[in-house]
Amino acid sequence: MSHDVRQRSAGARDSIDERRSPAPRHFRRSLAFLGAGALAVPLLAGCGSDDVTSSPLAAEDIAPVARDLVADGGTLKWAVDALPETLNTFQADADAGTGRVAQAVLPSMFRLDASGRPVANPAYLESAKVIETEPRQVVLYKLNQQAVWSDGREIGAADFLAQWRALSGKNSAYWTARNAGYDRIAKIERGDNDLQVRVTFARPYADWRSLFSPLYPKDVMGTPDAFNDGARRKLAVTAGPFKVEKVDTATKDVVLTRNTRWWGKPAKLNEIVLHAVPRDKRAAALADGSADLAEIAASDVQRIGLANREKGTGTPLQGGGRTSVKKLRSWALAHGLDAGGAHAGEKKLGRAITRYLEQQQALREVEVRKSLEPAYTQLALNGSTGPLTDERVRRAVARALDRAELARLVLTPLGLPAVPVGSHLALSGQDAYADNSGALGDQNAQEAQALLADAGWVRGGPLKEQKKGEKAAGPESHDKDVSNGGKEGEYIVGEDDGDGDGKGRHHESPGDPREHADRLAQEGKHGGAPGAYAPKGTAAPAAAPAGPLAKDGKPLALRFVLPSGPGSDTLNAVAERISAMLEQVGIRAVITKVSDESYFKDHIAAGDYDLALYSWPSSAFPATDARPVYAKPVPAADGSVNVEQNYTRVGTDLVDQLFDEAATTLDEDEARDLIRRADSRIWAAAGSIPLYQRPQLVGVRKNLVNAGAFGFRTPVYEDMGFLRKGAKVSASPGKG
Known part of the structure; x- marks a missing residue:
């Protein structure tokens, strides 16, 4: 399971890395309806209603063409992470695939434009x-x-x-995942005629545009049985350019076909097939034609780029003579090719390389379209236990980070704008966006060290004697991972991570974020700790710390939990760079890798971490959608604590009050000001530190148009299709 954004729910089970993250229930819908606009202008610093509106940092990249240049017919094979467990977006196990289906087949009263702003949908x-x-x-x-x-x-x-009756929360027989907004409705009536609907609210609701998007037919919402079970695997009644033809669990396909009763412009495609393809198999699927469109990892971007640049094979297989196994293995490793490992013979390596080259030839028909997702990656600080319960320590962690460098580490190699995110509640381009990070302050190692000293953490303090058999200081790990240099469970930044050959433990690929991090460390930027990024033997930069800070006989060590599955390389590179930054102010990071399956459920949601990286989506309706993420945890009668989706467990009464006021005011300027004030307070509490907007990388068949990296914008499914023969498409704005 990948780690990108999903709906908010106390029972959400999404794992979290650069591919997928936990997300709000409302967000799951919101994210599915987002896209991107023009290139960015500098981020805003103010919070008043007179501020100039920001712009998106990156444009959508969809190869846009007029409908008359799109061929009629064809099937679009769209790779998704998994077959949706349900087609009802209001259920707890709805996911991104659920949202894609809903976009194509159901009414949505409002959709999002290129800047992530809700606009009325004229089709409905x-x-x-x-x-x-x-x-x-x-x-x-x-x-x-x-x-x-x-x-x-x-x-x-x-x-x-x-729909209101099902989602109002008044009937517990409906197994709903959210009722925000619907619980404020007092009544719904027919207007002056059948085409008018009057919705009366019991309490003012600023985010009323978030409702009835999507809208399900009364056949689905009318009874608990229909809601709970009837819409999980089929939608007999729909109202979009496409309809659900079938959900095939055997082939892991959802087949959407043209809706003959659609009153708008007819869909160009005959079919859209959402097909489950693992993230590490996407390049192969694009090559063999089993996928025409797929979100891909940075390593696949490099591979597709190489396929479109290379003239010949450039491999040891060229020429008529034999070649050595060593040369074949070296070539395979340099190209990130799993060719049988150290014991593979020449024939096995040769076959693997031949398959790779055949795929590379096929990938010349594929291109990468890229933008920025309507989501950001953050460093989460668990404020419920350990040293991070002290706000001064959390603020010190935040002040130790060079967020601009972390953004460059991830985004610059991809050719995307590397601008740190300045808000928890919106992204550049959205109405509520303003850079409120000044409430916490920029990177300043001296200020960080002063905060730590004020909290009682001093360098060279006495340490309790370690008993034989005890772990070194740092949070205890119960997870085993044998993928990090042979050590199980944890990897401490700053220790020797070499493999004995003086070259370090990572095999770098061109454009890999870790390669960029190595270069920064070797140039002496921000004092990378020896062994953290530079090869073994590299001298530590000047002013490296003499040792960790200590208090009450214990060193200041934080458990940094990360996923270990495919696609987690970028998060690992970011975590290592963060750990090196923390080392410079005396904070020791203990990196613990866990399985993707357990990362969110057993660690983030359970509070079993000190530091973690995961992503949240932005929303056009932050007063509604973001409140559960930052609400102050509330003790329950049984002694447990209801954290909603505030997995950092850091919250304040003032932030809750500002969210509540923003949700009830109908003055848009006032609501925006309240959201920005709430964001400033969230920054000051230092429970989570936004780092960078996530890259949106999509491998696409070159002749597929009006599709790709949508950014904020809601996709227009009826316009997607394949270019007519002889027609040409101009270069997409995201290229270059």
């Missing part, structure tokens, strides 16, 4: 606006008169009413 709405505020807020929806369900029935008030 003529208009939607607040028509009364006193004594109660009333929103009037005027529906498109052509909008009908696939069974011929008009979309109308009965569907809105059924």
Whole structure:
């Protein structure tokens, strides 16, 4: 399972790395409906309503063409992480695949534009606006008169009413994952005619545009049985450019076909097949034609780029003579090719290289489209246990980080804007965005050390004598991992990580973030600890710390938990660089690698970590969607603590109050100001440190148009297709 953004839910089970992360239930829908816009301008520093609006940092990259240049027909094979467990986006196990299906087959009253802002969807709405505020807020929806369900029935008030009743939280027979906003509705009525729906709120709700997107038919929402079970594997009634033809668990496919009752511009494609493909198999799937579009890792970007640049094979197989196994193995390792390991013979290596070269030839028909996801990677600091319960220590960790360098480490090799994220609650381009990181302060090692000293952590303090058989100081690890240089469970940055040959333990590939980190360390930037990135024997830079800080006989050591599965290389590189930065202020990082399957459920959600890296999506509705992530944990009657989705366990009453006020004001400027004030307080508490907006890397068949890296924008499924023969597409804005 990859680690990108998913819905918020106390029971969410998403693992978290550069591919997928835990995410809000509302966010799961929101993320699925996001895209990107123009190149960025500098981030904002102010918080007032008079601030100039920011712009997205990267444009969408979808090879846009007019519909008349798109061929009629064809099947788009779209790689997804897994077959959706449910087609109901309001259930706890809904995922990104669920959202993709909903986008293509169901009504959405609002969708997101290139800047992540909600706009009315003309396919379903003529208009939607607040028509009364006193004594109660009333929103009037005027529906498109052509909008009908696939069974011929008009979309109308009965569907809105059924969805509200199912999601209001008043009937526990409905197994809903969220009811935010729906719980504020007092009643829903037919307007002056069948095309009008009046929604009256019991309490003001600023994020009313988040509701009824998607909208399910009353057939799904009308009874608990239909809601709980009926929409998990089929949607008999839909209302989008496509309909659900079948969900095939044997082939791991969801097949969407044209909806003949669609009243809008007809879909260009005959079919869209969402097919489950593991992340480490995406390049091969693009090569053999089993995928036309797939989110890919940075290593696959390099491979596709190489395929489109290389003239000949450039391998030891060239020429008519024999070659040595050593040369074949060296070539395979240099190209990141799993060719049978150290014991592979010449024939086995030769066959593997031949298959690789055949795939490279096929990958010349594929290109990479790239943007930035509507999500950011953060360093999470668990404030519920250990040294990080002290806000001064959390702030010291934050002040030790060079966030700009971490952004460059990940994004510069990919040719994407390397700008640190300045908000927990929005991204550049969205209305609520402002860089509020000044509430915490920039990198400053001296300030970090002063904070630590104030908290009682001093260098050279007495340490308790370690008993025979005890672990070295640092949080205890119960997980085993034999992939990091032969050590089980933990890897302490600063220890010798070489493999005995003086070359270090990593095999670097061109453009690998770790290679960039090595270069930074060897240039002496930020004092990389010896062995952390530089080869064994590299001298430590000047002013390296004499030793770890200590308090009450214990060194200041933090357990840094990371996933170990495929696709986690970028997170590991970032974690190692962070650890080297912390080492410079006297904080020792103990990196513990765990399985992808247990990373979120057993560590992040369970609070079994000190430091961790995972991602959150941004939302067009932060007052609703972000509140559970930053709400102050509340003790329950049974002695447990309800953290909602605040996995750092750091929160304040003031932040909760600001979220509540932002959710109830109907003045958009005031709501934006309240959100920015809340973000400043979240920065000051230092429970999580936003680092960089996540790269969105998509391998795409070159003749596939109006599809790719969507950024913030909601995809337009009816316009996707393959280029007509003889037609040409101009270079996408994300290239270069």
